Amino acid sequence: MFGGGGGMNPRKLNQMMEQMGIDIEELDAEEIVIRTGDEELVFDQPDVQRMDAQGQATYTITGEPETRAAGEEATPLGAGDGASDAGTGSESGGDGIPEADVEIVAQRTDASEDDAREALEETDGDLADAVSRLE
Structure with a gap:
């Protein structure tokens, strides 16, 4: 130091x-x-x-x-390495929120995917803010 x-x-x-x-x-x-x-x-x-x-x-x-x-938009950890997203669950729902983001918020907060998606929509896709709202 x-x-x-x-x-x-x-x-x-x-x-x-x-x-x-x-x-x-x-x-x-x-x-x-x-x-x-x-x-x-x-x-x-x-x-x-x-x-x-x-x-x-x-x-x-x-x-x-x-x-x-x-x-x-932030790139989820491990993404952006040039690998294809096919089959990873990263597709967006009809609301533009990536499924991977919904899964991350749901896992971090033990919330349902519907609640996680709603929190992400309310926070314009901000993962940290969505997690804070659900904790």
Whole structure:
């Protein structure tokens, strides 16, 4: 985190941080999305650390983001590798919501596929928002 600590022994650095009440935890994140007014920065499989110091949490994200225009449809994990989608259940229903997205939301929330599809329609296909609504 401190780029070598300026030659300081890592054990000593951890000891000093503990004395100052600073706690660092590695998080097992799958994806981080940072949305701005005109673009999204998407980090797949980033290294994420949470540092708690004096009651304030600070998150550090390390990785190379993919940049896409704001509102652009996200590619589900594992997609976009050039393989055909035939037989994967990724076809869209009549409402334009991909079946794969409906299945993801239903699995994450233990909701029915109808409820998952409805939540996705209400959130314009935003997976995270749909999951939040159903939890």
